[in-house]
Amino acid sequence: MSHPDVMDKLVSLCKRRGFIFQSSEIYGGTGSVWDYGPLGVELKKNIKDRWWHAMVRSRDDIEGLDAAILMHPRTWEASGHVAGFVDPLVDCKTCKGRFRADKLEDAKCPQKPSKQPGQHEACALTEARQFNLMFKTHMGALEESASIVYLRPETAQGIFVNFLNVQQSMRQKVPFGIAQIGKAFRNEITPGNFIFRTREFEQMEMQFFVEPGTDMDWFETWKALRMQWHLDLGLSPDRLKFHQHTAGELAHYARAAFDVTFDFGGTLGYQEIEGVHNRSDFDLMQHQQYSSKKLEYFDQVNNKRYVPYVIETSVGADRVTLAALVNAYREEAVEGEAEGRVVLGLHPSIAPIKAAVFPLTKKDGQPEVAKRILEDLRGAFTVDYDETGSIGKRYRRQDEVGTPFCITVDGQSTGDNTVTVRDRDSLSQDRVDASQLKAYLAGKLAS
Ligand code: GAP
Numbered sequence: 001m002s003h004p005d006v007m008d009k010l011v012s013l014c015k016r017r018g019f020i021f022q023s024s025e026i027y028g029g030t031g032s033v034w035d036y037g038p039l040g041v042e043l044k045k046n047i048k049d050r051w052w053h054a055m056v057r058s059r060d061d062i063e064g065l066d067a068a069i070l071m072h073p074r075t076w077e078a079s080g081h082v083a084g085f086v087d088p089l090v091d092c093k094t095c096k097g098r099f100r101a102d103k104l105e106d107a108k109c110p111q112k113p114s115k116q117p118g119q120h121e122a123c124a125l126t127e128a129r130q131f132n133l134m135f136k137t138h139m140g141a142l143e144e145s146a147s148i149v150y151l152r153p154e155t156a157q158g159i160f161v162n163f164l165n166v167q168q169s170m171r172q173k174v175p176f177g178i179a180q181i182g183k184a185f186r187n188e189i190t191p192g193n194f195i196f197r198t199r200e201f202e203q204m205e206m207q208f209f210v211e212p213g214t215d216m217d218w219f220e221t222w223k224a225l226r227m228q229w230h231l232d233l234g235l236s237p238d239r240l241k242f243h244q245h246t247a248g249e250l251a252h253y254a255r256a257a258f259d260v261t262f263d264f265g266g267t268l269g270y271q272e273i274e275g276v277h278n279r280s281d282f283d284l285m286q287h288q289q290y291s292s293k294k295l296e297y298f299d300q301v302n303n304k305r306y307v308p309y310v311i312e313t314s315v316g317a318d319r320v321t322l323a324a325l326v327n328a329y330r331e332e333a334v335e336g337e338a339e340g341r342v343v344l345g346l347h348p349s350i351a352p353i354k355a356a357v358f359p360l361t362k363k364d365g366q367p368e369v370a371k372r373i374l375e376d377l378r379g380a381f382t383v384d385y386d387e388t389g390s391i392g393k394r395y396r397r398q399d400e401v402g403t404p405f406c407i408t409v410d411g412q413s414t415g416d417n418t419v420t421v422r423d424r425d426s427l428s429q430d431r432v433d434a435s436q437l438k439a440y441l442a443g444k445l446a447s
Helices: 009-016 038-057 073-078 101-106 155-160 163-169 215-232 282-291 317-328 364-376 393-403 409-414 434-446
Strands: 021-022 035-037 062-064 086-091 098-100 129-132 137-138 149-152 174-183 201-208 238-244 256-263 270-281 297-299 302-306 309-316 329-332 339-343 355-359 383-385 403-411 418-423 429-433
Touching: 009 317, 009 329, 009 339, 035 038, 038 174, 038 201, 038 317, 062 149, 073 149, 073 282, 086 101, 098 101, 137 256, 155 174, 155 201, 155 256, 155 282, 155 302, 155 309, 163 174, 163 201, 201 215, 201 317, 215 238, 215 256, 215 270, 215 309, 238 383, 256 317, 256 434, 270 282, 270 317, 282 309, 317 329, 317 339, 339 393, 355 364, 355 393, 364 383, 364 403, 364 409, 364 434, 403 434, 409 418, 418 434, 429 434
Parallel strands: 062 174, 355 383, 355 403
Antiparallel strands: 021 035, 086 098, 086 129, 137 149, 174 201, 201 309, 238 256, 256 270, 270 309, 297 302, 329 339, 403 418, 418 429
């Protein structure tokens, strides 16, 4: 059975507590573009940092890259995006709605939401036409066809065109990979479901260059590693599964593809959060042909030249952020209290605030001690200070944004320099010497 639908509650929590706002909200919003607020930017940054650490910093065989968003327009001819990155689109002459012709069953007729477009008697759908999803703009002062450039629809091509630059400058030997995190843009026809499908989003992509013939072994290796990364992020095993692309689903560049899918609950259910693709030598061959520059690797040991095959892992930073939020959201009864609590049970390493410090009262020197502790912890962790409202209310506020630890300074603290540390999930409280707090929190956060 699918998990419950928490999307509406999450959208509201994310706005109220500073995670995610609609872009340009005061002007009525920009369609399917979102802004990350103070807590959202920390959450997404923590997720990107975990990815960067796992893919780049902890390995010798993957190098980092930050390629530009604007690329030579020939890039997108070579990659197949100019000709093939299209969705079939139909318009309704009655309601002026616009729908993906191949996904009509997922859409609702705006005039009769119980029916799909085309099924209501007033619907007047046009013939399907191909709509390219790339955003076009112009480079330089002249708006003419020669100056057209595109906002990149994937970060991958920046890696392919830099394959030899990175390999030679870093003296890497095949097999090795190049990883980058960056913005991508797609003029999606039917975006939606909050930050699940947006027109501006961030990808975390890695291209692993391998000798032809070894590609399927590497494909299996990366499939397993990437699933483990999502599990280590705290996504529930019972919400994650692979989906294998059938021959009909495979992208034009793919020899084999698996999606890591996550159960977002409700009717959205299992959806792709990451793609693992065997892209063969498609991209390097295409760029070789379109640029007339050799993109071969010279294997010195075996004295042979070849164009490597590529195993790609491609994950959306925003989609994983949404998966982490959905996965973490829970409502709980609290013993002895009429009101329950909302908790974001985020993995502590990605929680936007690691610890909140409270003085139990605003007198007896407690705020001063609490602020000293706050300043001491600030260098090592993201911390928050709160002295307003009852202690119960302050706990609830931190639970709702996923803060794993709350530190309370009380009457005893000013005497013996100890504080209580309350655990978000178990609700257990430890009495800890304030001078040991950094080590205590570091130990808990590392586990
Ligand atoms: N380079 C391969 C590639 O881009 P993709 O399956 O089109 O493959 C990879 O995209 C990942 O990027 C997806 O699994 C998803 O997480 C994210 N993604 C793609 N389109 C998106 C969109 N419109 N909004 C948010 N994330 C998106």
